Amino acid sequence: MDIMPIKYENEKLLIIDQTLLPCEEKWLTLDTKGDVWEAIHWLRVRGAPAIGIAAAYGIYVSMRESKADDFAAFSEEFRENKEYLNSARPTAVNLLWALERMEKCLLAHKEGESVAEWKAALLAEARAVHKEDEDGCRMLGEYGLSLLRPGMGILTHCNAGALATARYGTALAPLYIGQEKNYGFKVFADETRPLLQGARLTAWELFHAGIDVTLICDNMAATVMKKGWIDAVVVGCDRMAANGDGANKIGTSGLAILAKEYGIPFYMFVPTSTIDLATASGEDIPIEERKGEEIYRLWYEKDMAPAGIKTFNPAFDVTPAKYITAVVTEKGIAYPPYEESLRKIIVD
């Protein structure tokens, strides 16, 4: 079964409510801009690419019933809705990126078009955003698969999967494409404390897709490696510096060190939009620290450490380039030295 967390079908925008996973699989119909705002705000749709796709369809949904009868009124309404939707998660870069792309599309159709055609252009652009993400993930998957062989044991961390994108995901894309080709991977998913994206999302989507997946706690990674069960580690990336240092979910850098110790290749899946050549090295990537409640309170209901305990809760860590065997992008695979290979992929 194919995981596509966002659909636009029969004139309905549908998303799977990720806040209910893994206990419940519920599709929501987003009929109004208020529905879209609420879904993005409350993380019912999450993952940078998926947020962008939802926002692109969302701004179309907000305009498809528009009663405006000239471009000035239509575009004024568009701008208001754009501002409103952008407020759903103020720091999500892909949200603003998608809304601005939709606005550019609208402005490009200003001359000689009817309201119906403006609406059609917006829907077509949203479908393009969606399709381009799917195509990019497919390419990540094809390149990634070229590094793997049938029957391999694969370890992954956090959720770099279909749920965060249009389809396939980034680090999980080769697993889905391998599944189409009967590669028979044996996947191990770290639960990924504190927010358990591995247990709640990765395990759910791979299990749902019929891929052989085993859930482990983060601290069991060394054991599955030592047992010889892991032939490759695949992870996503939130931001990669020009030298190949890659920030990703907390715990990634430790996995990379273990992989090196056990001689296991460590692959980072990095859409080119995530490579930031203006950042020289991982030292320059700021790391978000989050609240201690995420660690000491389970689902925010029950304390599992003494009240008032001091915590340190970095959301990400930086994996130094020296531990990364290859960087997989939708435009090809980069190998060390990354200063040269990443620039070549971006500039070419």
Next chain:
Amino acid sequence: MDIMPIKYENEKLLIIDQTLLPCEEKWLTLDTKGDVWEAIHWLRVRGAPAIGIAAAYGIYVSMRESKADDFAAFSEEFRENKEYLNSARPTAVNLLWALERMEKCLLAHKEGESVAEWKAALLAEARAVHKEDEDGCRMLGEYGLSLLRPGMGILTHCNAGALATARYGTALAPLYIGQEKNYGFKVFADETRPLLQGARLTAWELFHAGIDVTLICDNMAATVMKKGWIDAVVVGCDRMAANGDGANKIGTSGLAILAKEYGIPFYMFVPTSTIDLATASGEDIPIEERKGEEIYRLWYEKDMAPAGIKTFNPAFDVTPAKYITAVVTEKGIAYPPYEESLRKIIVD
């Protein structure tokens, strides 16, 4: 404040109920053999040495009201109670060890003693079991402290603390003794998934003792090491082979690899009773696998992974001797090669 999880005061056997930690600190009085059985069975007292101490006092408690008036009747009642208490946790080695030691004590007092004296001998022996454990932990702490310097950052995993012993603990003993001497350690405690002994017990006891402790998720260890916050890693041991390979809570071996990568000394605290010279290497130590519910169900209440998900849940891992900087015992510190140094400590 000093953590001593078991007390015998004013003719009362008291334990802190560890199942209620860290939310509630409640002392239970164990007045009957049934109370003792229940406390051991339901892990209200846990940790191998602490179970042994509770059992030693427990068999005395079971006999102190005995109406027997000759040795035959008294020792028969003792054997029945011993069998009953030993059934509380059938696989706990220290439970049987303590009960057999108490029986030996009773048999040694067979000749020419009164019922009152048999009872007094049992209480004295239970106090000796208690005191010897405290003394052993104190020595572990003194030797351990000789490896540390004031102000150091220390990382620990699971609970090798006072709660598991008479006092001080094993790996945590140098922290308590350092606290007496104002060493000002900065301690980081891994939460230790899946059962969270680090969050629930280690964080609680260090916090309670006024030691500077910061709780982190297991997957954050590499980050605190990279930041230069960790000068030493201290962990306990469940069983050490003759070559120095040490089995301990799952996640320990990964920490040892990270410590090696960052050039941080890794110390394992191993009472000599835990060193098994009959086991050649870690390959020969069987590792218990536990149920998946511990991973995918939080406190057994709410699922956090898809129903039916496959899991791998080893309770322990083996840290190869090559990653262990030194083995701290109550009789001294062993350094590589451990084949020689451990044997010397045990045999001397």
